[in-house]
Amino acid sequence: MADMSAKHFFERAVTIHRYDCELIAAAPSDAEGGETKQAIENDPAAQEAVVRYVVAARPIYDGLRRLIGQVAGLLVLAEAGGRRDVLDLPDIPAARERWAEVEQRLGALQAPGGLEGHLARLETAHATLGEVLDDFGLARLQRDWQQHLDRAGDRIKHAYAWLQAASEPRAGMTPVDFNHACCSCAQRWRHQGGNDGAIFDLGA
């Protein structure tokens, strides 16, 4: 389980945000600040709580990641092809079901002290994605379907921005699943026989 390298979780380099991302400008959560970080480093029980949080949060993050990709792909198919029939695909109710599953997991997730901000970002990504799915529902029912899809297009960008804000590579929460990727199998720390100590690198 946890070891002292848990501190890496808080070394939140903004490696996966655009330099001009508005979300970077938001105040960091307590856990990302110096005092709380120091307190957690000195408290094994707090570290355990962080580990439990990460283990529970990661499938939520991954569920949101894939839902955003799925819904964005449906938007591309509808917009690029001008195809209203996309709105009738079973993929949309399936996405709604998955969204509801994520909602259940979110409801059960408890953030330890200092990680409330991270949880809030996941919740906002989820809620925004719900609005996108609502737009799909409205587009299917109404004549001005294009207008609803336009709004969904704006909202999906916000959902993704919140997902990026909740990304934490050291906890295996990255927008791209690099496992087995054509570009990325040369995991530096592995072939150099080393370990960078990222205890939260849960296989990503």
Add this chain to the structure above:
Amino acid sequence: MGQYSIWVLEYSYVTNYHKSGVLYGAHNQGYVKLPYCYALIKGNGHVAMVDVGYNNKDYGKHLGDKFGVENWRSPEIVLGEIGLAPKDVDTVFITHAHFDHFGNVEDFPKATFYIQEKEIAKWVWAMSLPDRMRWMNVAVDPGDIVRGVDLARQKRLVTLDGARQDVLPNVDLNPAFDSHTYGSMWVTVRNGKEDTWVLAGDLVYVFDNIEGSGAAVDVETLYVPVGLAVGSQTNLVLATEEMMKQVNYEARRVIPIHEERLKDRFPSRITKDGLRITEICLADGEKSRVQ
């Protein structure tokens, strides 16, 4: 000489990439350098790209730290080496939706993008599958698909249903469904009689995918597919055969962009940033960018 010039432009690389990733079955055979490149086609009044690389701002540091991806340079710098700018590009062919090919669309503000509809549709399907099947959506950045939505709304994304002849004059797009990815495609440039070039995307990573050793089965060479396929290696071999047929089985005319040894086969130079430019062919009147 012909209608189009073609360059392969390196924008980053992995120094140590395991060989079995590029060559099916090459287990425990060590590592090779894997350049990250895109191709540029210029002629007939067009500047076209084959793929656009990835956006270093989003996750470049993560890639560098964890996976050894080094020395990324922006399209502005990379294209600048051959006297062009991203805004000059009017057409982009996306061979597949992996982040290192489809990940930097924002840097090409005037381009119209072409991708197979099936590439998008089946990623949508793959992303809907249960967690235990998530292997099937590796290397796709949902953010790229989100940016694709913007392209579509701007009418700058064309989704194709299969092959498209003369998408530009004498430039064809060819699908290889369920191969490296669900809707991969390659680009064929017909420069003139017996002067055809194939830009293979990730359907061919290296020369050995086309001219692998056939010693084990008593033939001189055989096709050995790339290591990664969400579809099938059989479809990769069949696509390789189609590509080779288009170039009259002249293997040097099928261009694998992840092949470091392109520099041994075509005129090349290394830029001040340590990246390679390879000149595949020059159109009539076009000057060399590597000499």
